[in-house]
Amino acid sequence: MSRRSLLVRLGCAAALMILLALAAGGVGLTLIFDRQMERRAVAELALYLKALAAEVRLDADGTMGLEATPSDPRFEQPYGGLYWQIDGPRRQQLRSRSLWDEALPTIDTPPGRPLRARWIDGPEHARLLSVERTIVLDDTATDTKVHLLVALDRADLQAERRSFLSLLVPSLIGLGLLLIIAMAGFIHLALRPFRDLQAHLQAVRSGHGRELPRGVPDEVQPVVDELNRLLAFHDASLERARTQAGDLAHGLKTPLAVMGAAARRARDGGQGALADEIDEQVGAMRRQVDRTLARARAGMAAALGYGSTPVGDAVNKTLRALQTLPGAQSLDWDAEVAQGLRFAGDEGDLMEILGNLLDNARKWAHSQIRLVAREAGERDWTLVIEDDGPGLPEDEALRIERGRRWDESRPGTGFGLAIARDLVEAYRGVIGFSRSSDLGGLRVSITLPGQQRKE
Template sequence: MTKSLRFRLAAGALVAIAVALALVWFVLGHLFEDYLADQYANEMAAVSDALGARLAIENGALSLVSEPSDPRFQTPAGGRYWQITPDDPGASPLRSRSLWDEELTKVSLSKDLYCGFHEAEGPDGATILVTVKAMSVGEGDARKSFTIYTAFSKDEMESSLSNYHRPLQLMLAATGLLLLAAAFLQGLIGLKPLVRLRNEVANIRAGRSAHIGSEGPSEVRPLVNEINLLLAERETAVERARSRASDLAHGLKTPLTVLSHLVESLPEDKRDTALQQIELVRQRADRQLQAARMGVERMATTSLLGISGKLVSVLSPVTDGKGIGWKVDIDPALTIEADPADVAEAMGNILDNAVRFARSRIDVSAAKEGEAIILRVGDDGPGAAPENYAMMLKRGVSVDDAHAGSGLGLAISGDIAEAYGGKIVLSRSDLGGLEVALALPAPKNLAPATEAQDSAGRPVALS
């Protein structure tokens, strides 16, 4: 079942409208059917009364003084019919010319009623609807009882019902479309505060605001207040975490420094081992402090080209001395929602690794691939064997002793990427050395890629 409120509201409105229109169709259809049946019943009753009033007794038999003037009674299968059947055995019935040679009897009438009328076969084989009325004329011994049958075409009544139902269907269909449009508009307007709330939360996550405004419908304000309280508590927790991390950093520095001085008096073999362990503790403490800091900073929209340009500018004096050239190919529209300090540290570690191993060229590029922004840094250095890639991302591990370092750079970058839902992938670069791909989730509504620019924002790449 879908979790969309808009879909649920639309589905509920659709069901409610369909039920309401079906009920209207049923009620109006039956009301008109009853009204039409009453009209025909009244017409047939009037014909029966008129016929009864025109009957006379002549020579002991019923005779009709004059017939109804409606020409349909005079036309065979004309659509209106009457018949007078005396109760006397053997007496011949009187009937309209429209019945031709068809005779109506109680036996020939259907037992089931159609809108209150009996059904019978007409002179042309079509169904007619019949009313039956028992009457008498005269008094005393001269009293004569008889039955008057009046009828009309069933097709005529069904045609009238059909002529009524067609415009009713069109009217109800138009009403349904109008109600659906109104329901959609109501849902659109009703959910607009939630859309605004989502945008304000996105602004808070991106670092563009600190809290949600209190304006809005009264139904949403309690939620807004709770979110603002949660944000305030989060900010307090962040400050407390920063304070504790700072206290831990200062608390560890002094004991580690003292231990470093104390081990100097140890024999050389034990001194080197102790110093290595102290350095390992320092590295792990720095790593844990870094991990504690990541993810608690406020999110912000960070330009990859801006940070890359600054980092390249900082590293250029080192690479210029080694004869290493840069090629930066990053769309200025590419941004990520992350703390700039975290992004700078992750990219700085990757670029620093490339600077240490590159011989003459470092390529830096970034592009949106699917739902991720991928920064690629490749060099023309010696590279590394694929079986060593996983080891290179571990803390305190250096694969190349000739270029030994702390072994934390790529590991820190990997942890920063994971903190934001991304990852680091190592592979062989097109230049022949190592390529490090830093993948981070792409922000929503990312602008389309434009012409590649270098670290200074120019459309021409450095090489």
């Protein structure tokens, strides 16, 4: 598919939007997880802080101590990731064994203030989430302020975050793939009316229909209606042109017949030279009219797309007709046509092409004429006609292109080839003249459109 494909564009846009949405969702979920994890950590540290506050004592001599230390083993392991610290009067300080010989920075706050959570620097260049509070010991003679701090290493939080991401990222990737597949299927179904429209247009082009069906979605219906109107106008215009061409041919027959009759009267009156000149001009006019009408008829048939013609049947009919002509019985006619080969055009045009080419071969062949028709690619087919006659000089092909006879010794020689060329070109085909390597005579090769194969 090219980059201009609507399916590719919609698919890429949908995939990009899905990826952006999942990325934004992943970032949002991670932020929410971090926030909730931090709140849970603060709540857990607050519980440790309350436990420490309940265990702090001040002896009679003013020495600060603890009735019991928190039971979490991380407090006992050096740099274990969980720390507590108590700052009392006379610069007394109690620390968990996990701090080893480190001290944590504190901020002096008035007693009674809510818990304060902040990030601080810890041992081994670690970042710690700390909860601290200043309390007053009521069981002493004088109100003694004590500052309590409990902290958690961010590495513990990051471990939980990595565990969360290890589940979140594969889940988002899997969800993204499912959404992309689902969106691709949705786009495929959404574009189905356009594929159906293409198939119906191909059917019209190949002659299997004259208009597009109307049972399409509302968004496509205006396009179908406009195309049907265009097809109807096109058909009407071509039919009118075809009728006018037929009328023109019929209208020219009478003047040509009158001129022929005048030539006969002149010959009867002893004016043979004048009669021959009139007959020659009448014949030239008839051939020119026939050629022009054949080209116009072929062009209209190709444009209208009226059905297709079995090549084998047209070849058989043409051969049967030609074999009744003088000298044809003594020739060896060799015809090979691929089975199922069809010509996308009018049967009469195909038989006229075959008739002109085979008749020219009949006039010049010594003993053998060969015809081969076979497929050439997905939509085209080739026709090769060869004979064992004298052949056509290459410099004479241009004369045939111009509709001139390349040999005046035989009646009509070369003009049928020019008509065949016109018909082939009207169907957007290609015709070429060369010398046959097998038979030695003229070799005519033609490439014509065949009936499009249905997928």
